[in-house]
Amino acid sequence: MSVQVDAALLRRQGVGEPRRRPPVWLGLLLGLGAIATILASLIFSYFMLMFHGSEWPPDGIRRPALGTPAIGLSVLVASAVPILLAGRAIGAGRQRDLRLWLAAATVLGAVVLGMQARGYAALGFAHDVNAYTSLFVTLSAFHTINLVTALIFNLATQARAWLGHFSAEYHEGVRLAALWWYWAVASGVVLFATLFLGPLLDPAVQ
Amino acid sequence: MTTTDDAPPAVRSAGLDRAWATPPGIMGWLSNVNHKAIGLRFIVTAFVFMLIGGAQAALIRTQLIGPEQGFLGPDAYNEAFTLHGTTMMFLFAVPMLEGLAMYLVPLMIGSRDLPFPRLNAFGYWLFLFGGLFLYSSLVTGSVPDGGWFNYPPLSGPQFRPDTSIDFWLLGVTMTEIVGIIGALELVVCIARHRAPGMSLNRIPVFVWGVLVSSVMILFAFPPLVTGSLLLELDRKIGTHFYNSVAGGDPILWQHLFWIFGHPEVYIMLIPAVGMVATMVPTFTRRGIVGYPLVVVSLVAIGFISFGLWVHHMFAAGLPALATAFFTAASMAIAIPSGVQIFSLIATLWRGKLVWSTPLLYIVGFVLVFVLGGITGVMVASVAFDWQVHDTFFVVAHFHYVLLGGVVLPILGGLHYWFPKLTGRMLDERLGKIAFWLIFGGMNLTFFPQHILGFLGMARRVYTYQSGLGWDFYNFVSTLGTYVTVAGFLVYTANIAVNWSRGRPAGDNPWDAPGLEWATSSPAPPYNFAAMPTVSSLYPLWEPEGAAPHGQPGLLDDVEGERREIVGTTILDAEAIEILELPGNTLWPLIAALAIILFLFAVMIDSIVLGVVGLGAVVGSLAGWLWTGSEQRHE
Helix, strand or coil, X not given: CCCCCXXXXXXXXXXXXXXXXCHHHHHHXXXXXXXXXXXXXXXXXXXXHHHHXXXXXXXXXXXXXXXXXXXHHXXXXXXXXXXXXXXXXXXXXXXXXXXXXXXXXXXXXXXXXXXXXXXXXXXXXXXXXXXXXXXXXXXXXXXHHHHHHHHHHHHHHHHHHHCCCCCCCCCHHHHHHHHHHHHHXXXXXXXXXXXXXXXXXXXXXX | CCCCCCCCHHHHHHHHHHHHCCCCHHHHHHHCCCHHHHHHHHHHHHHHHHHHHHHHHHHHHHHCCCCCCCCCHHHHHHHHHHHHHHHHHHHHHHHHHHHHHHHHHHHXXXXXXXXXXXXXXXXXXXXXXXXXXXXXXXXXXXXXXXCCCCCCCCCCCCCCCCCHHHHHHHHHHHHHHHHHHHHHHHHHHHHHCCCCCCCHHHCCHHHHHHHHXXXXXXXXXXXXXXXXXXXXXXXXXXXXXXXXXXXXXXXXXXXXXXXXXHHHHHHHHHHHHHHHHHHHHHHHCCCCCCHHHHHHHHHHHHHHHHHCHHHHCHHHCCCHHHHHHHHHHHHHCHHHHHHHHHHHHHHHHHCCCCXXXXXXXXXXXXXXXXXXXXXXXXXXXXXXXXXXXXXXXXXXXXXXXXXXXHHHHHHHHHHHHHHHHHCECCCHHHHHHHHHHHHHHHHHHHHHHHHHHHCCCECCCCCCCCCCCCHHHHHHHHHHHHHHHHHHHHHHHHHHHHHHHCCECCCCCCCCCCHHHHCCXXXXXXXXXXXXXXXXXXXXXXCCCCCCCCCCCCCCCCCCCCEEEEEECCCCCCEEEEEEECCCCCHHHHHHHHHHHHHHHHHCCCHHHHHHHHHHHHHHHHHHHHCXXXXXXX
16 A cells, blocks of 8 residues: 655645754753763762772761752752743743743753852862762763753853744744753753762761 | 546646755755655765675785784774775665665655755764765774774773874764764654555555664664763763773673674664565565565564663673573564564465666575574574684674674665666676675675684784684685675666666656555655555555556645645654645854864864854754744734
8 A cells, every 4th residue: 555645735834833853852852861960970980989988988078968959950940940931931922931930940050050050159169079079070060061061052052032033833943942941951860869869878877 | 546637737746846956056955854855865875884884894805814824914804894884884784774774765655845844954964974974084093993882991091192082073963963863863854744544554565664663763872872982071071981090890881882792683673684684575476475574573572672682792791680681582582583584484485576787786685684693593592602702603693693683684775676776777697796796795704704703713813823724614604705796796786887877766666565666766755746645565566556656646836835744643744734744944054064173173172163163053953943834923
């Protein structure tokens, strides 16, 4: 049985209604899968070395305080909301709302970044003391890089939003930037759990 | 395959030619993003790396031809086996298979290009520069010598303070990233670009193999990227991930390496099996026996292969429960592998055999791979592995697996698809001579190494004393290597002579059933003048046949000189949209050059150059992405 396809019909469909998720969205999702595997490998390394040591953190280093990082995490998670609303706005063709929500997310992301910078400054140790400090700094830096990338992505998307590149039908760029943003949030949650709650799993901790 | 209307073809393909044209000259060459150009560059570059890796093998074997030889010396020997393994795994096998996939998959599934052509071009440049980066260590005299799996602490800052290991870590990481990029492309292409009608049960086995191995790459390569990054940090900025004195653990590297390394074997094997299973119908004049079982077993191997890595670490002192689990998993993977082999044997059994050169490679694959598989089941057992660990038995085992399971299918596949790549036929007589030399030579090389392993000869030791009973087997093994080298020279000569002067092939010289043969050889830049539709696993063998290429049909007209293709659904390949692909650009090349600049800055510890390099990376990516996916904003 042969398959009949009408190109003219496909073209009309493509223009008339919001498109499904484009191939590039699937591509980014798979790319994030690979990056998430890097994260998984880092976490594997963290726990493998943690369970090898007799105390964690070793060498009299104090367990990291939960307070400020927990606030930072809350702001990070909250930043997903304006990203979600930005996508809804452009889906309905509301250009102004798109720009507004993207800007709101940028502000929240910048706050988190600032808190991370202060956290690094107050750390009290460098990466080259022992395996614990190496892990702590590397895993934190991994999240910072993801967040900075998300912010750059977001800023470029805002520039394009101001230039009117997006419409209700075509806004792949917004979808992609949102996907990366969600990744930055999700990886932040996982890393918070690893770095700040993980040491509580150490059998030496009572 | 059918077409949908009947306007005159000549008028229409002129627009296609314009839309898909590449400008002439060097700029056109550098900015070309077409999947066939990029795929062919991968294939040719990987082939050259294979010849280099083969030459290193000949050096290694010459050193071992007799006891206490001084041909290479211990340092040069370490460098030779390190570069040989690294070249064959990272610069030949995976890039060659991905190159073939990049070239063939869009043709086999009836598309016009890969989904992200610029990313594809970027991948090639990064691969080329990454390979050259690794080999530039030869110029500095500081050549990697830590073996292809590069264990710390030997490769750590304490014992290898020079730049040799840095070349390895950064060069290999680049090829890993190239692998991930190629895998992304291929998965999305196979998911969303298939010809209307090519539902899951009509996908050629090679395309299935590429899909499975690409998904595996996405999850297997990142652990090594991570491991390499951590080791480079240990070496460059004094972290302690692998330093046991400061709470690190060198075994962590072994885990990260083999979580990559074992799936890697199947990442190479699965598309190679797919290649064989796609060629075999042509030379048996019948469909493959048990197509669904073959596909399911490919997928099963993909899953199980992630649960085997510890069998490389049986001698590392891990808990008995862990080794027992990994022994069981290692034996279990023989089951889906067996399904594939029996399917091939059944197809050969039931078919009318046409003894062209590719069929020799198919049969050679079955024989050699089965032998490698049997020794694989043997070393899966901890008790046995402890006896032969790090001996030549293991060397013999994995060369049987890789030469039989990967190299023979690649050589057969290149012979088979050469007409599609060049429009010319390879010489059959030379092809058969090359096969017999390679097949005979490799058995002569590696079979005696099983015995050497039993006799206790350790791998990676540059020489041995006489009187241990090893002399004869080593001599035979080295002779076998020379025969293999002669075979590869004949194979290469066959390609060189017939690339432009061979007998013209025509569109479908083997009377093959796959869609890639439904267009001219080599295919025009847009592959198909009209997008094909599919209603069978073997479209060209259907009674209705295939419409000759150039006949009018779906998307044979271009709108505004756009590069258009049909997007289809993942499961049923229903046409749902028309996608537009970007055209030629220099940005991928510039981005790859910027990355290389940055890596050299890391090598020479230059902060200024590093900042410039990083700025160039960000700038080129911005230039590239600005004209990104939003081609049709309006």
